Amino acid sequence: MAGRFKPITMAAASFFLVAALAPLFVPSWATLFALILAKSVVVLGIILLLQAGQVSFGHAMFFATGAYAAAFWGKYVGGGDIVLFLVLGAVSASILGLIVGLFVVRYREIFFGMLNLAFSMVLWSLLEKMFHYTNGADGIRVSRPGLLGVTFSPGAFQYVILYVSLLIAVAAFFGVQRYLDSPLGHMLRAIKSNETRLEYLGTSARRVLLISYVISAFLGGVSGTLVAIIQQIATPEFGFWTKSGEFVFIAILGGGAHAFGAFAGAAVYEIVRFYAAAQLANAWQLILGLVVIVIILYAPSGLIGLRQRGNRAKEGAR
């Protein structure tokens, strides 16, 4: 098994290297790569749940929680620090994840997906309607925080947040991989293949799913905080269902079978958006739509599946 995953780990390492170095030569890529890396973290959470065969259509709620944790601090307390924001975002999203998780892990498949969606729409409505606290649809500006007490110029800051995102993304990538390889990770996959047997081994499938759910909420919170800092704003749109859909879309695009799928998917998604939006205005969704049709028809295991497919074809020809 380790042998099969090695090329993917190599691909991940090269990707992280490019993300670290390329923006040094093309400054406009700093924010692009920071966004790709930050978004990949919430998609990792989606991929985690996909291991159990469950698709959450509401993960934007954790993403928004992370974003608003930073925004509220700025609005009500003032100032702020990247590390503080990340801790706040992660903790509040994890707590919400635990509360929502206690309900949703009782359900499977479409019911799991829809209940997540319902919870996320409740949060979205609150963010949208509680105008007095949240500025409604306008959102809350997140002013540029410092890092461990040091403040930066806008030019330098885009690199600071890029490398913070890179560090977190790398840690999340290896953390999730390690988790998937652990007994809990294997039990998570066992929920997909045979939940009955798991119960008959004496393990509570709900508990296994809940632990992963809280981890995925944690990742969603961290990701939302990072994106709010990068884009310097938190709006209810962070928690809208289309955002949740976008995360699932990226996971399917990249491939849900492996943690690197999150990065492959997010990279393609954001790069297409970055360039196609400039060239084709509103047609970029059309292009992504076509890309995903091709993926589903010809590479159902996503971009990272293409390589394995290629390998199998080679073996078959022998």
Next chain:
Amino acid sequence: MTDNVLLSAKGIKIRFGGVIAADGIDLDVHEGENLAIIGPNGAGKTTFLNISTGYLRPQEGSVSFLGRDITAQLPRTITRLGIARAFQIPQLFLDQTVMENMLIAAASLGGRPSGIMALSSLPDAPEMTRLLDLVGVREFAARKARELPEGQRKLVDIALALALKPKLLLMDEPTSGVASSEKLGIMDILTRALAREKVTSVFVEHDMDMVERYAHRVAVWSMGKIQKVGTPAQVLADPKVREHVIGI
């Protein structure tokens, strides 16, 4: 065989719509024995396993294990008390290797599974290898469960149950779906493994050859009642049993 009662069912009643699966079942399982349950299709034999493992709740009556009432407990709670189950259709984690299947069972038994250390580095690996060897499927350890033929899957299913170090193993037709040429081999392996691991067993069986050869006691389940309990020789010689259950 000793006279210690492991599992005791008292006055079990359960009906599904118009079908009465159990109508006052009393049955004791003694420590160290292999008890076979035979009876016509649909008589309620599997229902008994479902009740004993907490999958179904009887409408009346109770089941106790080692003197403790387990009637309304969850399957996983009963599993932790020491009752393991093997299924008529093997229930494996098909996308994982046989060894991973076993290690998931080991991690389950240990409780509080880790989210950090690798499954493959669990200290239980040699013990799981020994169990796979004991049931004769060690050579498949690195293969995905999906790739195994049915007979081997059944053995892995039983190895998974043994990995839980149960006191009692409930098996639903351990040799169904297996080519008749392999049946004896599988039952030989199985009974040897059970004796070696000191596991008491209850098995539902349709093949009277298997019952005669491997059971210490036989219970005949028909029309919601236990019609007869005794040694295979006593039970299979009974003309009523021969007519209604065996069909000769």
